[in-house]
Amino acid sequence: MADTKYPTLIPRFLRYVKINTRSDEKSETIPSSDRETKFLHQLVTEQKKIGLSDARYNDKNGYVTATIPGNVDAQVPVIGFLAHVDTADFNAEGVNPQIVENYDGHSVIKLDQAGEYTLDPQDFPALKNYAGQTLITTDGTTLLGSDDKSGVAEIFALAEYLLAHPEIKHGAIRIGFGPDEEIGTGADHFDVADFGADFAYTVDGGPLGELEYETFSAASLHVDIKGKNVHPSTAYHTMINAIQLGIDFQNRLPQDEVPEKTRDRAGFFHLLSFEGTPDHAELDYIIRDFERAGLEERKQKAQVIADKLNAELDTPRVTVTMHDQYYNMIDIMKDHMDVVRLAERAMQNLGITPDETPVRGGTDGSKLSFMGLPTPNLFAGGENMHGRFEFVSEQTMAKAVDVLVEIAKLNAEK
The missing domain is CATH 3.40.630.10 (Zn peptidases)
Structure with missing residues (x-):
């Protein structure tokens, strides 16, 4: 033109x-x-x-x-x-x-x-x-x-x-x-x-x-997971695979509350990256909701999932860190x-x-x-x-x- x-x-x-x-x-x-x-x-x-x-x-x-x-x-x-x-x-x-x-x-x-x-x-x-x-x-x-x-x-x-x-x-x-x-x-x-x-x-x-x-109200979510890695031959009741814990964390989030399944005024959890080995894994998310109260509820949900996973383990291994980004x-x-x-x-x-x-x-x-x-x-x-x-x-x-x-x-x- x-x-x-x-x-x-x-x-x-x-x-x-x-x-x-x-x-x-x-x-x-x-x-x-x-x-x-x-x-x-x-x-x-x-x-x-x-x-x-x-x-x-x-x-x-x-x-x-x-x-x-x-x-x-x-x-x-x-x-x-x-x-x-x-x-x-x-x-x-x-x-x-x-x-x-x-x-x-x-x-x-x-x-x-x-x-x-x-x-x-x-x-x-x-x-x-x-x-x-x-x-x-x-x-x-x-x-x-x-x-x-x-x-x-x-x-x-x-x-x-x-x-x-x-x-x-x-x-x-x-x-x-x-x-x-x-x-x-x-x-x-x-x-x-x-x-x-x-x-x-x-x-x-x-x-x-x-x-x-x-606009959305927004927060970031970082999940840090410490596993226990041993040789697979002796892993029975000993290994704690950080990758699997990351999968478990992801699977306990609402599976329909993701960007590809939401629209209009519905918020979401969006997994941006997942990197790890059996010894250590990290997941990064963004959390979005139009309502401030909704954002807080989503943050609390992530924390509850981490707490429940930790309660099922020998020692706390899942740490979540969240920061508000904008409102x-x-x-x-x-x-x-x-x-x-x-x-x-x-x-x-x-x-x-x-x-x-x-x-x-x-x-x-x-x-x-x-x-x-x-x-x-x-x-x-x-x-x-x-x-x-x-x-x-x-x-x-x-x-x-x-x-x-x-x-x-x-x-x-x-």
């Missing part, structure tokens, strides 16, 4: 996704990976290049911030637009985006040359929504990185457009790009006061129209629905129907809202995120920028 309105949007996006910025859950640094830090510093340079004089990198939290100066005399609220630069836990090295022009809405898209991986409307019915549009896909070997480099590129396009069109009236707009959203730690050190916005939006959602202000932002947003209404009006003015379905996930906005910065989430365009089947529509990305521009205009009319 030759977008004459935002000519750098797609080229910038294609350039960004080729840069590996995957975060590292096992790291204790901020940001969690040097590749993120390098990319964030690159963004500072690019912000200054387009004319944002106050662009800077914050060494304490890894955020890059800048201001699009306002051009109205009246005092209007300062908006923030935020996106994260890291990508999820999937191969992000050697991203090779493919362009599918004028997609017909029903054909199977071959990702790799051998055709082992495809985008098939039978598997991904949402493809039918993109007839006549230009899609950007993976080559089947990596993720794409639309989550959230679409948001990064869209916010850059907003800045360039407003700087080039001073006739569009808007207040001061703060923009920010941060690390480590995918590992749940990026917003932990965000400096709300330093950012200086009255409210904000993360540009980190999926398909056209998504407007999210209700449902509706607890805060219910008192700031004017921020949601502003985004609704912007979309409606552009002929876009807002989709306010509660998101079965979370964003940095979940934490930021509880830190005093009401921050719902706007669509950025990506579909099938976090894997090889990810794709994004160029037209949807352009419409995302349209929404950001419209929000800025409406805010100045307050």
Whole structure:
């Protein structure tokens, strides 16, 4: 698509996704990976290049911030637009985006040359929504990185457009790009006061129209199991296989309360990894529920299972460690629905129907809202995120920028 309105949007996006910025859950640094830090510093340079004089990198939290100066005399609220630069836990090295022009809405898209991986409307019915549009896909070997480099590129396009069109009236707009959203730690050190916005939006959602202000509440669960390993020939009534204990723990969780068997407002336990030997095993889960009380019940259920397993053993061998990650932002947003209404009006003015379905996930906005910065989430365009089947529509990305521009205009009319 030759977008004459935002000519750098797609080229910038294609350039960004080729840069590996995957975060590292096992790291204790901020940001969690040097590749993120390098990319964030690159963004500072690019912000200054387009004319944002106050662009800077914050060494304490890894955020890059800048201001699009306002051009109205009246005092209007300062908006923030935020996106994260890291990508999820999937191969992000050697991203090779493919362009599918004028997609017909029903054909199977071959990702790799051998055709082992495809985008098939039978598997991904949402493809039918993109007839006549230009899609950007993976080559089947990596993720794409639309989550959230679409948001990064869209916010850059907003800045360039407003700087080039001073006739569009808007207040001061703060923009920010941060690390480590995918590992749940990026917003932990965000400096709300330093950012200086009255409210904000993360540009980190999926398909056209998504407007999210209700999220899961979330916790992590780590299960550490110490076995007793001896030679199989003498194992009778002696060996305690840590792998088998891990299987027993998993099997005692509700078997239907997993992502692949739940939808709408139903929460889940999601086993992310299981590694072990007979001597030692570790399992990592995420726990999700829309209700805070439901999250606590799920955490308690995991603890009870561990306690019962330990009671059946010669000595306690199963240890669970849980940490809350974020909470449902509706607890805060219910008192700031004017921020949601502003985004609704912007979309409606552009002929876009807002989709306010509660998101079965979370964003940095979940934490930021509880830190005093009401921050719902706007669509950025990506579909099938976090894997090889990810794709994004160029037209949807352009419409995302349209929404950001419209929000800025409406805010100045307050």
